[in-house]
Amino acid sequence: MNAPIAANAAIATTGLTKRFGDFTAVDDVTLEVPEGAVMGLLGPNGAGKTTLIRMLLGLLTPSAGGGRVLGHDLLTESEAIRRKAGYMSQRFSLYDDLTVDENLTFYGRVYGLKRGPLRERIDELLAWSGLEHMRRAPAGQVGGGLRQRLAFACAILHRPPLLLLDEPTSGVDPVSRRKFWDLIYGLSDTGTTVLVTTHYMDEAEYCDRLGMILAGRLVAHGTPAELRAVHAGGGSLDRVFINLAGRPLSPSPAPQ
Ligand SMILES: Nc1ncnc2c1ncn2[C@@H]1O[C@H](COP(=O)(O)OP(=O)(O)O)[C@@H](O)[C@H]1O
Ligand SMILES: [Mg+2]
Secondary structure, three states: OOOOOOOOEEEEEEEEEEEEOOEEEEEEEEEEEEOOOEEEEEOOOOOOHHHHHHHHOOOOOOOEEEEEEOOEEOOOOHHHHHHHOEEEOOOOOOOOOOEHHHHHHHHHHHOOOOHHHHHHHHHHHHHHOOOHHHOOOEHHHOOHHHHHHHHHHHHOOOOOOEEEEEOOOOOOOHHHHHHHHHHHHHHHHOOOEEEEEEOOHHHHHHOOEEEEEEOOEEEEEEOHHHHHHHHHOOOOHHHHHHHHHOOOOOOOOOOO
């Protein structure tokens, strides 16, 4: 926990805290995400995952503590962080009456991409995410896993070196979740750092690093192997969570 912050950390926080009145939603979180890692933040609903991500992006001001994201101070340089990072919020907004293509065009313009390069990028992302056949469909008619993939494509139009995904797979069937993780790996292979929150325990296995968050506190973090060794005597990640929290995180949904 007290190791010095690595020079190549994409995210490094110290004592990050958010209080709403008397209630502490994020409590003294010291966290490091190395460049290029896929880091999972696991915790039940209300644990503070979204609040933590929103502080990293400067969308919420910390009550205490601070840190750096992509080399920028999150207290004073949050605009630069928001410009560089990709963010898929828990309730991502797509424009249902615009087509898939138009949604991507809209977000590309928001990121300041020029028309020609944006067209190329959209074609590339539609093919990559398996949405090519839906490009002229209104986003409102795109359901389930495909909708998530569209939101994901919107978040990475500007090739962000860091991507923050807040429960990107919640409410999606297991097959679509698996496909979504393939996209995350594909992005990670190109060097992108990914911080992803989830309350699905099976997804923990897909991460290079994990942080377990309970009632605002980061109660454990490390590689899956480290967590298994330290907190479960080499047992499963489910066991790690039960040992830390006293109960399972969430039952994995049955395959469909
Ligand atoms: N703006 C707010 N005002 C008061 N309480 C909040 C606010 N935002 C979040 N909370 C509370 O903080 C806790 C953590 O919320 P959140 O970060 O959304 O958790 P998670 O994303 O892990 O489900 C919850 O108890 C939530 O009700
Ligand atoms: Mg949340």
